[in-house]
Amino acid sequence: MIQLRNIRKSYKTGYTQLEVLKGIDLDIEAGAFASIMGSSGSGKSTLLNIIGILDEYDEGDYRLDGRMIKGLSQTEAAQYRNRFIGFVFQSFNLLPFKTAQENVALPLYYQKMDRKKRQALAMEYLDMVGLADWAEHLPNQLSGGQQQRVAIARALITQPKVILADEPTGALDSHTSYEVMQLFQKVNKEGITVIIVTHENDIAAMTRRVIRLRDGIIESGGVAASASS
Amino acid sequence: MIDFDKWQEIFNSIRRHPLRTILTALGVFWGIFMLVLLLGAGRGLQNGVEYEFRDDATNSVWVRRGVTSLPYQGLPKGRRIRFTNEDYDMLAEHFKEVEYLTGRFYLSGDQTITYGKTALSYSVRAVHPDHRYLENTMMKSGRYINETDLKEYRKVAVIGAVVQKDLFGDEPPLGKQIKIGSTIYTVVGSYTDTGGDDEMRIIYIPVSTAQKVYAGTEELHQLMFTTGDMGLEEIQQLQEEVRDAFARRHQFDVNDRKALYVFGAAEEYQKFMNLFAAIRAFVWFVGLGSIVAGVIGVSNIMLIVVKDRTKEIGIRKALGATPRSIIAMILQESILITAVAGYLGLLAGVGAISLMESIAVEYFRSPRVDLGVGIAATLVLVAAGALAGLMPARKAAQINPVVAMREG
Structure with a gap:
């Protein structure tokens, strides 16, 4: 599903170049449930952003579901994100002025889906994450765990091939964190590839594969690892 | 959707x-x-x-008399220029581009106008038939002064709407006799004027009649004409030519701006x-x-x-x-x-x-x-x-x- 070959990425900070990724080789098969771990500054979020086509890379090759992801126009990148990838963020990133239902339906708006159809689908996905009764609530009327479940529903509604979650439990207490992780497990069982960035060992332990990153290179769990491990 | x-x-x-x-x-x-x-x-x-500007034709030119301020060919300065019917005839004959031409003869001061027992005071202008075009006079009833009036020295008067109302009220004025000073005139027409009430407080009589009755000379006090659809530059040139012609006739220096006043409304406009x-x-x-x-x-x-x-x-x-x-x-x-x-x-x-x-x-x-x-x-x-x-x-x-x- 995901193939990374010698991916390099550096950021300009003032006059110096900060190399964040120093040649990443990584394969993640379809249907995987993986976590990317590492201390802050290890490059794990950057890696996730490159996989999610939110950020560009300087060198190397990236194939997503067999498609070369390189030198895409902004419009193409937006369409790939919309069709193939669902995002879940640490800070939920729900639009504060839209109800839970409208937030979930938003990705379908960019697929130009009919409004009624969209709202009905959004309701289905809200029901799936157990929040059907909260459809008309605004994000600030929901708890952190509920907000993250809305965000997961939003990520799932386009039926993406990959769910990318950046510290999805970072802002939640441990009980809620487990609930959210159970949800991810359920999603994964339906065949969707789930990749989670985290620095919490117990969260990583709930996935089936752990990729460790250190100073911009993969320390363990890279190409060599297999689903059976 | x-x-x-x-x-x-x-x-x-x-x-x-x-x-x-x-x-x-x-x-x-x-x-x-x-x-x-x-x-x-x-x-x-x-x-x-x-x-x-609506009252007067914007293409009108006014010629007024002055007093010479420069000596000319042995003639002293301070001579008063006077217009007569000959000046009117000269303009009519030599300036074919002139559209409408009229002279004016003013009766000195306001005149007492009497009809029946009503006696009121109005100003009286003695004019040529073309005068109506220069003042945008619009006939309300009857007719304006015409050539025959002039030729036969008829004692006829055209009165403004205000005069008519004041003197006659609702009575039809045509054919009625009014006294201007001590002379009896027959009312042949009444008019309105866009210039407002003051312009309708005037009585017009034939210029020849006024000259005969009130002056006994052929004097005119003022000459006015319109220039058709001439452009501003043509009008200005015409004004200079008119000044030239008057300077020759009345023997004053053509550069003597005080001997003759030629005023073009178009210029002002x-x-x-x-x-x-x-x-x-x-x-x-x-x-x-x-x-x-x-x-x-x-x-x-x-x-x-x-x-x-x-x-x-x-x-x-x-x-x-x-x-x-x-x-x-x-x-x-x-x-x-x-x-x-x-x-x-x-x-x-x-x-x-x-x-x-x-x-x-x-x-x-x-x-x-x-x-x-x-x-x-x-x-x-x-x-x-x-x-x-x-x-x-x-x-x-x-x-x-x-x-x-x-x-x-």
Whole structure:
């Protein structure tokens, strides 16, 4: 599903170049449930952003579901994100002025889906994450765990091939964190590839594969690892 | 359906920032309002002055007598120039380009006019038949002075509408006999005049009759003529030729400006028209200035809008919003606000102008604005507002979603 070959990425900070990724080789098969771990500054979020086509890379090759992801126009990148990838963020990133239902339906708006159809689908996905009764609530009327479940529903509604979650439990207490992780497990069982960035060992332990990153290179769990491990 | 969604998004955004929306709208509103108001007021001023000119033909030339101020070929200065019927004949014969020509003979002071037991005082002008065209006299009943009156020295009078009302009330005046001083005249016509009541307090009689009855000479006090559709330069040249002819006949230096006064209304009218051209240019300058201020206001606000919505734009991009859809979202809001505010400014401006219309001031009359100009200005402002919003919108669309989401 995901193939990374010698991916390099550096950021300009003032006059110096900060190399964040120093040649990443990584394969993640379809249907995987993986976590990317590492201390802050290890490059794990950057890696996730490159996989999610939110950020560009300087060198190397990236194939997503067999498609070369390189030198895409902004419009193409937006369409790939919309069709193939669902995002879940640490800070939920729900639009504060839209109800839970409208937030979930938003990705379908960019697929130009009919409004009624969209709202009905959004309701289905809200029901799936157990929040059907909260459809008309605004994000600030929901708890952190509920907000993250809305965000997961939003990520799932386009039926993406990959769910990318950046510290999805970072802002939640441990009980809620487990609930959210159970949800991810359920999603994964339906065949969707789930990749989670985290620095919490117990969260990583709930996935089936752990990729460790250190100073911009993969320390363990890279190409060599297999689903059976 | 999709359009409905777009509108909902826009109204949502507007509702969330009422103050910002109002400030943007106010800038645009004020720009259009001022432009419309200024254009209307400028127009009103012009109409007002044109109205002041309405009484007299704008192509009329007046020739008045003076006193020589330069000696000429042995003749001393200080000689009084006098016109006679010969001067009238000379103008009629030698200046074929003259359209209508008349002399005027004034009876000294106001005359007592008597009808039955009513005796009132009015001014009396003795004129040629063409005089009616120079004063824009409009016949209400009967006829004006004609050539036969002049030839036969008839004692006939044409009275103004005010005179008629004062002397006759509702009685028909035609054929009635009135006394001007001690001489009896027959009323043959009554007239109205656009120049107002004062112009309708005058009685016209044949010039030949007046010369015979009141002077016993062929003297004329003044000569007036119109120039048809000649241009300003032709009129000025004609005026010089007339001056030349009079200088030769009356033997004064042609450069002696005090011996003869030749006054062209067209010249004066042209001066006013030039003034208005200047005022119009000024009005446009100020009006466009306020529109530019409105545009700058819009672009400023759009910059703030984009800054404010950076995080939202980042989220939308992560969810699959294309740059085009981001630009459209921001521009549509800007266009909606400027269009509505511009339209309201147009309405308010037109409303204010119709209020001004009820104000009666001299030199100010029927202010009016070309609605096409107002609509064009609004469209320009909307387009400029969109253009002003385009830069920040494009910038917003290029934002890296990761960086954008980190904000706020």
